[in-house]
Amino acid sequence: MMTLMMIPICLALCFAPLLRSVINKTKAFFAGRKGPPWLQPYRDIRKLLGKDAVYSKTTTWLFRAGPLVSLTGVMLALTLLPMGSIPTLLAFPGDFLFLAYLLAQGRLFVVLAALDTGSSFEAMGASREVQFGALTEPVLLLAIATLSHHASMFSLSSIYQTGVPDIWSRAPIILLILALVFFVVLLSENSRMPVDDPTTHLELTMIHEVMVLDHGGPDLAFIEYMQALKLWIFSTLIVGLFMPSIELPVGLQCAIFLAGMGVVGVAIGLTETMMARLRMEKVPQLIVGAGMLSVFTLLLEVF
Amino acid sequence: MLPGANETRELALSSIDAWHVPYGSLSFNLDALSAFFLTLILLLGVLTAVFGKNSSGTTWFFFISLMFGMTLVVLAANALLFLFGWEIMSLASYFLVTTRHQEPGVRAAGWTYLVATHLGTIFLFVMFFLCEQKTGSFDFHAFSSLSAQSPEVLAAIFACAVIGFGTKAGFAPFHVWLPDTYPETPSHVAALMSAVMAKIAIYGLLRMLTFLGEPEAWWGITLIAIGIMSGLSGIIMALSQKDLKRLIAYSSIENIGIITIGIGLGLLGMAYQATGFAVLGFAGALLHILNHALFKGLLFLAAGSVLQATKTRLIDDLGGLLRRMPITGGLFLFGSIAITALPPLNGFISEFLIYLSALGGGLTLRFPANLPFLAAVLGLALIGGLALAAFAKAFGLVFLGRARSEHSTRASESGIWMLLPMVVLALCCVAIAFGSGFFLEEFAPIVGVLLPHHSAATEMTLQAVAGQAFAIAMLSGIFLAVLGILALFRYLLLRGRVVQTGVTWGCGYTKGTPKMQYTSTSFSEPLSLLFSPLAAMKTEVTAPSGFFPSAASLQRHVTDTFRESIYLPIFLRISALFSHFRLIQHGRLRLYVLNVVVTLLVLLTWKIGFSS
Numbered sequence: 001m002m003t004l005m006m007i008p009i010c011l012a013l014c015f016a017p018l019l020r021s022v023i024n025k026t027k028a029f030f031a032g033r034k035g036p037p038w039l040q041p042y043r044d045i046r047k048l049l050g051k052d053a054v055y056s057k058t059t060t061w062l063f064r065a066g067p068l069v070s071l072t073g074v075m076l077a078l079t080l081l082p083m084g085s086i087p088t089l090l091a092f093p094g095d096f097l098f099l100a101y102l103l104a105q106g107r108l109f110v111v112l113a114a115l116d117t118g119s120s121f122e123a124m125g126a127s128r129e130v131q132f133g134a135l136t137e138p139v140l141l142l143a144i145a146t147l148s149h150h151a152s153m154f155s156l157s158s159i160y161q162t163g164v165p166d167i168w169s170r171a172p173i174i175l176l177i178l179a180l181v182f183f184v185v186l187l188s189e190n191s192r193m194p195v196d197d198p199t200t201h202l203e204l205t206m207i208h209e210v211m212v213l214d215h216g217g218p219d220l221a222f223i224e225y226m227q228a229l230k231l232w233i234f235s236t237l238i239v240g241l242f243m244p245s246i247e248l249p250v251g252l253q254c255a256i257f258l259a260g261m262g263v264v265g266v267a268i269g270l271t272e273t274m275m276a277r278l279r280m281e282k283v284p285q286l287i288v289g290a291g292m293l294s295v296f297t298l299l300l301e302v303f
Numbered sequence: 304m305l306p307g308a309n310e311t312r313e314l315a316l317s318s319i320d321a322w323h324v325p326y327g328s329l330s331f332n333l334d335a336l337s338a339f340f341l342t343l344i345l346l347l348g349v350l351t352a353v354f355g356k357n358s359s360g361t362t363w364f365f366f367i368s369l370m371f372g373m374t375l376v377v378l379a380a381n382a383l384l385f386l387f388g389w390e391i392m393s394l395a396s397y398f399l400v401t402t403r404h405q406e407p408g409v410r411a412a413g414w415t416y417l418v419a420t421h422l423g424t425i426f427l428f429v430m431f432f433l434c435e436q437k438t439g440s441f442d443f444h445a446f447s448s449l450s451a452q453s454p455e456v457l458a459a460i461f462a463c464a465v466i467g468f469g470t471k472a473g474f475a476p477f478h479v480w481l482p483d484t485y486p487e488t489p490s491h492v493a494a495l496m497s498a499v500m501a502k503i504a505i506y507g508l509l510r511m512l513t514f515l516g517e518p519e520a521w522w523g524i525t526l527i528a529i530g531i532m533s534g535l536s537g538i539i540m541a542l543s544q545k546d547l548k549r550l551i552a553y554s555s556i557e558n559i560g561i562i563t564i565g566i567g568l569g570l571l572g573m574a575y576q577a578t579g580f581a582v583l584g585f586a587g588a589l590l591h592i593l594n595h596a597l598f599k600g601l602l603f604l605a606a607g608s609v610l611q612a613t614k615t616r617l618i619d620d621l622g623g624l625l626r627r628m629p630i631t632g633g634l635f636l637f638g639s640i641a642i643t644a645l646p647p648l649n650g651f652i653s654e655f656l657i658y659l660s661a662l663g664g665g666l667t668l669r670f671p672a673n674l675p676f677l678a679a680v681l682g683l684a685l686i687g688g689l690a691l692a693a694f695a696k697a698f699g700l701v702f703l704g705r706a707r708s709e710h711s712t713r714a715s716e717s718g719i720w721m722l723l724p725m726v727v728l729a730l731c732c733v734a735i736a737f738g739s740g741f742f743l744e745e746f747a748p749i750v751g752v753l754l755p756h757h758s759a760a761t762e763m764t765l766q767a768v769a770g771q772a773f774a775i776a777m778l779s780g781i782f783l784a785v786l787g788i789l790a791l792f793r794y795l796l797l798r799g800r801v802v803q804t805g806v807t808w809g810c811g812y813t814k815g816t817p818k819m820q821y822t823s824t825s826f827s828e829p830l831s832l833l834f835s836p837l838a839a840m841k842t843e844v845t846a847p848s849g850f851f852p853s854a855a856s857l858q859r860h861v862t863d864t865f866r867e868s869i870y871l872p873i874f875l876r877i878s879a880l881f882s883h884f885r886l887i888q889h890g891r892l893r894l895y896v897l898n899v900v901v902t903l904l905v906l907l908t909w910k911i912g913f914s915s
Contacts, residue, residue: 052800056807058705060625062636068793072786073646076778092774094659098646101687102782105645108691112636115699115821117807118623123704123821130695131829134688141684145677149666203810213808218796222789284833298677299670 026269066113423470450516490607
């Protein structure tokens with residue numbers, strides 16, 4: 001049973017960086033390029049882990065603690081995430097609140113580490129991060145609460161394992177709308193386009209990248225890995241909506257799940273290919289719009 | 304727990320009707336609810352006293368009077384005794400606020416406080432006299448017959464209680480005195496006032512609610528609405544402040560808002576016969592009262608430590624203090640994590656209970672009964688995200704980065720007697736974070752006072768939620784373990800490698816100065832602008848002019864909408880009205896004597912004319 005429960009966590013820990021490759025390959029395909037090799041994210045992390053460390057004179061212990069705490073928070077969130085019919089390591093009513101606040105913990109420490117450098121660029125990124133974070137967090141909670149409302153379930157695993165198949169049979173439109181809301185939250189929380197441009201070269205236009213300018217070596221590896229895991233978590237929330245409800249062998253479930261993650265990766269890549277980054281003042285409109293959709297879905301069945 | 308434990312646990316110091324005075328009696332009562340608040344008073348009272356041990360004699364006198372007043376309020380079983388304690392509390396805190404009365408800002412703050420607190424007290428007078436009219440007694444045990452009164456009377460009592468107690472606690476829109484007062488108060492007193500005195504007002508509200516019997520739905524909805532408004536406007540204003548203590552003061556309004564949401568959910572649960580959600584709401588509110596007392600006490604004391612070391616409260620003059628004041632800084636970070644309700648600390652648990660109540664009600668009740676619950680979920684989520692922004696700013700700009708002025712370059716760590724109380728408070732936070740599974744069931748008697756006749760359901764709900772608290776504590780334990788493993792991993796990786804220090808990457812620019820760092824206003828501007836109806840951004844520009852422009856300035860600050868658009872116009876109007884009387888107050892002695900003579904003459908003629 002325990003080994004079974006560890007499978008989703010191991011899948012996440014192993015394959016999370018690969019999701020980035022899927023996005024990059026998709027973007028490269030539509031741009032007519034070959035794109036970086038599939039294993040490039042792993043190589044990056046290995047290279048960074050092998051490097052020496054340079055810390056700014058301005059920084060304190062907090063700067064060094066930042067990547068550790070945020071990676072820990074995201075890793076712990078994995079224990080609550082359901083995958084198919086495999087039971088999660090831990091489930092209790094309201095565990096999705098814990099998940100949301102763990103991710104917020106990660107955000108706080110990345111922001112504080114950025115402020116610790118005393119650089120105005122990084123503080124600018126931090127300011128934007130807390131701004132968009134303050135908006136996406138309610139939307140995420142609202143979306144999961146909507147799901148929980150329609151599923152009449154309180155914990156993430158019961159919502160996804162028994163609630164979602166039930167909603168499919170009653171009102172699939174709810175799940176389609178929520179998938180869209182989760183997708184917007186994913187784009188915003190993971191600094192993807194159209195909220196943030198992960199490939200930009202001008203510090204003034206960055207959000208996430210500018211906050212981690214001063215991280216290097218193993219610390220940057222932790223941050224990169226944390227980002228990969230975070231992307232994985234949000235994608236799991238979407239893929240979980242489309243997992244088959246019938247009892248299947250574990251191997252098949254994993255295969256379906258990974259294929260689903262691939263589809264999400266392609267969707268992100270497509271979005272990034274088709275859209276440019278929004279102006280900063282337009283971003284709140286996008287996030288609040290997603291929140292409104294979620295409120296609408298929440299009240300949908302009620303009438 | 305044994306059945307009927309509610310009754311046996313009730314501490315029997317009740318109602319010594321020893322000393323009857325006209326209209327009142329010196330009767331005390333200590334039940335579970337009073338005991339809970341008494342614990343807060345004593346714990347925080349001792350700790351803040353240690354922090355402020357170098358105060359002058361007068362400060363000590365009023366500090367102890369404040370403690371006495373609060374104790375009296377909590378123990379009183381008679382309305383007059385309650386009001387007596389309430390007045391001692393208000394006056395003592397007024398004199399504590401004006402400790403540094405040489406400064407005009409302090410006098411203004413004290414004046415605002417005195418006026419506001421007495422305007423609130425008027426409503427308490429009205430409320431208690433109304434109760435006396437209906438029951439014929441000022442004794443609290445006679446008040447329990449109030450529940451038989453007509454809905455209009457109960458509504459009037461409820462409204463008076465919300466306004467009267469809400470003014471003291473800091474409910475928006477009655478909060479405007481609070482952010483003016485706390486920053487000017489000595490830090491250990493501000494800690495006591497925010498951590499405990501505001502809660503005494505909540506105690507008063509809860510105590511009155513126990514007399515009013517089964518609540519009506521709109522009471523709960525009103526409190527939830529007030530809670531969401533207080534929470535949102537409080538945290539937005541906190542986020543926009545430039546003054547560290549003012550920021551923390553505004554965050555008190557936010558937390559009082561969260562507590563009020565919890566109480567509102569409890570009342571609404573009672574009104575809809577949904578006992579489980581009522582228990583969760585009340586228990587969450589009570590636990591948040593305790594939690595907030597601990598971490599807000601900690602934060603105010605830490606801010607006091609910073610103020611003592613740097614002689615400034617302005618965030619834009621601080622920075623880089625974590626190097627110079629590592630313990631204060633660490634404790635402030637600790638308090639910030641706790642107050643933003645992030646795991647693995649205690650703030651999460653109480654907000655979790657309130658969330659569960661709101662989600663539960665929103666999920667199971669029918670439309671439109673579930674709408675207030677859903678609004679509470681949304682409000683809490685918004686408040687949570689903004690609180691993170693506010694405290695990232697408070698900690699990040701004050702303790703991290705480089706020193707922005709000489710104030711912070713000269714700072715040094717405070718002494719042991721200032722640090723010790725903060726360490727104790729932090730340890731209490733850890734105890735709650737990891738131990739709440741053990742003692743959440745002990746809240747049953749306290750919740751039982753608010754929610755009588757449901758002791759079995761109360762205990763069942765609290766047992767269930769204690770199980771969830773265990774799960775959370777376990778996850779928090781795993782959190783720390785994983786953190787330790789990762790830290791060890793990095794230590795092993797870096798062992799034997801070169802660990803250098805260099806300058807912060809300035810994007811190619813190497814001459815960065817501390818003044819170039821982000822300021823407090825620039826950090827919070829995007830969010831302040833987004834929520835501008837709640838926090839109006841004022842910009843004062845002196846543009847350069849002429850051929851040889853010299854002076855130019857740009858100042859941005861955020862003003863409290865409630866203060867600027869409600870209270871200021873009203874009080875200015877009143878002031879203008881009364882200024883007409885200045886006509887007879889001109890300072891010319893001859894005319895004053897003439898006034899007396901004329902009055903006497905009029906009286907004399909009137910008297911003579913009357914007798915003849």
